[in-house]
Amino acid sequence: MGHGGGGALSAELMEQVFAPAYGNPTLAALADSAVLELGGTRLAFSTDGYVVRPLFFPGGSLGDLAVNGTVNDLAMSGARPAYLSAAFVLEEGVQLSVVERIARAMGTAAEAAGVVVATGDTKVVESGHGDGVYVTTAGVGLVPAGVDIRPQRARPGDAVIVSGPIGLHGVAIMSVREGLEFGVEIASDTAPLADLVAAMLAVTPDIHVLRDPTRGGLGASLNEIARASGTGVRLRERAIPVPDAVANACGFLGLDPLYVANEGRLVAFVPPSAADEVLAAMRAHPQGAGATLIGECVAEHPGMVVVSTGLGGTRVLDLPLGEQLPRIC
Amino acid sequence: MKYIDEFNDPELARRLLDDIRATVTRPWALMEVCGGQTHSIVRHGIDQLLPEQVELIHGPGCPVCVTPLDVIDKALEIASRPGVIFCSFGDMLRVPGTDRDLFRVKGEGGDVRVVYSPLDALELARRNPDREVVFFAIGFETTAPANAMAVHQARRLGLTNFSLLVSHVRVPPAVEAIMTAPECRVQAFLAAGHVCSVMGMAEYPALAERFRVPLVVTGFEPLDILEGIRRAVRQLERGEHRVENAYARAVREDGNPAAVSMIEEVFEVTDRNWRGIGPIPLSGWRLAEAFRAYDAECRFDVTDIRTEEPAECRAGEVLQGLIKPIECAAFGTTCTPRSPLGATMVSSEGACAAYYLYRRMNDPAAKAMGAAREEMNPVA
Numbered sequence: 001m002g003h004g005g006g007g008a009l010s011a012e013l014m015e016q017v018f019a020p021a022y023g024n025p026t027l028a029a030l031a032d033s034a035v036l037e038l039g040g041t042r043l044a045f046s047t048d049g050y051v052v053r054p055l056f057f058p059g060g061s062l063g064d065l066a067v068n069g070t071v072n073d074l075a076m077s078g079a080r081p082a083y084l085s086a087a088f089v090l091e092e093g094v095q096l097s098v099v100e101r102i103a104r105a106m107g108t109a110a111e112a113a114g115v116v117v118a119t120g121d122t123k124v125v126e127s128g129h130g131d132g133v134y135v136t137t138a139g140v141g142l143v144p145a146g147v148d149i150r151p152q153r154a155r156p157g158d159a160v161i162v163s164g165p166i167g168l169h170g171v172a173i174m175s176v177r178e179g180l181e182f183g184v185e186i187a188s189d190t191a192p193l194a195d196l197v198a199a200m201l202a203v204t205p206d207i208h209v210l211r212d213p214t215r216g217g218l219g220a221s222l223n224e225i226a227r228a229s230g231t232g233v234r235l236r237e238r239a240i241p242v243p244d245a246v247a248n249a250c251g252f253l254g255l256d257p258l259y260v261a262n263e264g265r266l267v268a269f270v271p272p273s274a275a276d277e278v279l280a281a282m283r284a285h286p287q288g289a290g291a292t293l294i295g296e297c298v299a300e301h302p303g304m305v306v307v308s309t310g311l312g313g314t315r316v317l318d319l320p321l322g323e324q325l326p327r328i329c
Numbered sequence: 330m331k332y333i334d335e336f337n338d339p340e341l342a343r344r345l346l347d348d349i350r351a352t353v354t355r356p357w358a359l360m361e362v363c364g365g366q367t368h369s370i371v372r373h374g375i376d377q378l379l380p381e382q383v384e385l386i387h388g389p390g391c392p393v394c395v396t397p398l399d400v401i402d403k404a405l406e407i408a409s410r411p412g413v414i415f416c417s418f419g420d421m422l423r424v425p426g427t428d429r430d431l432f433r434v435k436g437e438g439g440d441v442r443v444v445y446s447p448l449d450a451l452e453l454a455r456r457n458p459d460r461e462v463v464f465f466a467i468g469f470e471t472t473a474p475a476n477a478m479a480v481h482q483a484r485r486l487g488l489t490n491f492s493l494l495v496s497h498v499r500v501p502p503a504v505e506a507i508m509t510a511p512e513c514r515v516q517a518f519l520a521a522g523h524v525c526s527v528m529g530m531a532e533y534p535a536l537a538e539r540f541r542v543p544l545v546v547t548g549f550e551p552l553d554i555l556e557g558i559r560r561a562v563r564q565l566e567r568g569e570h571r572v573e574n575a576y577a578r579a580v581r582e583d584g585n586p587a588a589v590s591m592i593e594e595v596f597e598v599t600d601r602n603w604r605g606i607g608p609i610p611l612s613g614w615r616l617a618e619a620f621r622a623y624d625a626e627c628r629f630d631v632t633d634i635r636t637e638e639p640a641e642c643r644a645g646e647v648l649q650g651l652i653k654p655i656e657c658a659a660f661g662t663t664c665t666p667r668s669p670l671g672a673t674m675v676s677s678e679g680a681c682a683a684y685y686l687y688r689r690m691n692d693p694a695a696k697a698m699g700a701a702r703e704e705m706n707p708v709a
Binding site: 008009178180253254309310311312313314315316318321324325 | 337338339342371372373374375376377378418419420422423443445551666667677685686687688
């Protein structure tokens with residue numbers, strides 16, 4: 001299970017199994033989506049499988065995730081997403097009304113994100129061989145001229161900006177999956193981010209890195225960027241927007257909110273000269289209203305993320321091994 | 330999180346640190362008993378901010394770390410059996426037994442489930458009458474009341490398919506064992522606040538008097554810990570050795586009598602082995618005679634367990650405060666969270682895990698971290 005958690009074990013699987021098997025420079029870039037030259041245009045191309053329990057949760061559903069997740073993976077290359085495919089794996093016995101609800105949610109999410117679900121596939125597996133419904137989406141989008149966004153482009157001095165409060169999606173899922181109640185309802189942050197990215201690119205095409213911190217959370221994403229670029233990242237703990245409800249839930253379970261999944265947030269590495277303007281443009285956009293400067297890219301400690309704590313100490317923020325596990329007391 | 334933020338305020342922390350600095354005149358060694366405190370100290374960099382004379386020694390208070398290898402191996406054996414649903418808190422799943430862990434058992438087809446409360450396991454037993462549901466009941470005085478409650482409920486509901494694999498341990502005998510060890514350097518204790526919130530403070534004055542050590546009941550937020558250290562250092566400088574409660578918002582003198590009576594009804598005190606430390610007399614609980622039917626060790630025949638600890642693992646010395654994790658040759662090399670030699674590297678309260686996660690000082694980037702610390706550290 002740890003190999004699907006978005007942490008060090010996921011990275012190992014990619015580096016040791018998949019990359020050697022398919023080996024090519026595009027895949028080796030290990031970005032959220034691949035950028036391909038085709039017929040004189042630059043296409044971003046991405047695919048992702050969506051497996052979530054329960055299928056419906058506060059703030060969204062499997063259908064929303066399946067659209068927004070792929071839209072966001074494309075947007076993290078700076079692309080304008082255009083077309084999606086959708087492949088369903090249904091478990092024998094699943095209610096047709098459940099599939100309908102998911103499909104409708106996908107339709108609504110696609111409309112909101114400005115993409116078209118242009119092709120698809122359906123397979124059925126025997127009862128007991130699935131969690132009801134799995135959805136895989138793939139997508140393509142156009143990358144505007146002059147835009148080159150990838151983890152390797154992080155530079156010392158870059159401002160590190162997160163687009164809003166973190167941890168809401170992961171805690172929302174935990175609250176319904178495990179039957180935990182945290183006093184207030186916590187809704188997932190799932191949302192399409194391509195429009196926000198377009199607003200940022202309107203300020204400057206020279207955004208260096210974008211990443212949506214999904215599985216493994218902000219901690220995993222920042223570690224991946226630090227390793228890919230060979231730079232360090234320094235964060236200010238008190239600047240990181242962690243909602244009270246997320247902090248409380250994580251405190252109760254012994255989890256670190258920096259490793260909790262998000263589905264409607266991005267982290268951006270922006271040249272310092274453009275940071276204020278990009279931040280202002282993000283805050284003017286509904287998906288970036290809570291955008292915050294949380295740290296910077298540094299030349300020291302290459303490949304490593306370091307957090308300055310509220311008290312003035314420092315600690316390493318490492319790549320998590322796999323899924324976080326709730327503690328005993 | 331406003332409430333917690335109040336206990337993480339840099340200005341108040343600076344004042345406490347100034348006070349500690351003004352008080353201390355010579356070197357002192359303080360032990361924080363609880364692994365939760367260890368993680369808070371390392372995570373927030375509190376040890377980096379203290380004056381050099383104040384050394385924090387990490388204690389044995391991580392329940393996952395001290396659960397003996399033979400009990401882990403029993404858990405692995407029971408969890409592997411068909412017809413069993415084995416329930417545990419999440420942080421036991423990566424703890425290495427002699428040749429595998431609960432994750433491996435789960436991957437091999439064992440029905441291992443992470444639960445958030447023993448009552449969740451009880452509910453599983455109720456819903457699966459044809460399966461044997463076993464809950465891994467480990468922990469200090471903090472988890473014992475809920476586990477006792479689960480057994481109580483099982484009896485009330487007439488459930489015959491629910492049992493506990495018990496390895497509960499008690500803090501005061503551990504304090505005694507640490508103080509009587511010949512190589513002990515501990516001069517004061519930060520006692521675990523959540524343990525005292527259950528058990529009260531009655532057992533501590535005798536220990537403070539016998540070993541002439543200050544015992545300050547301490548919480549887990551950064552300011553709680555700094556306040557505990559401040560009070561302990563003040564006592565040491567004055568030559569005092571009293572029990573003080575620096576966690577009054579959670580700890581009453583007599584603890585939680587309802588929880589204590591639940592423990593006393595279901596459990597009885599017994600000798601226990603502590604992983605890495607060895608046997609400590611009267612340091613644990615087992616199910617009392619009247620509840621023995623709920624003892625998984627009796628229900629499943631797992632007496633023939635052979636254990637083998639890796640020779641190079643020095644977790645026992647870490648747990649006794651004799652070495653720091655980074656002094657172990659295996660730390661970060663042959664022992665990592667990915668392939669741990671001992672439980673201290675994988676437990677969410679383990680001292681080795683805290684150092685690995687937050688303070689990899691043998692890393693080539695350590696020097697850069699040190700420079701970054703000086704630059705960023707406004708109070709050191």
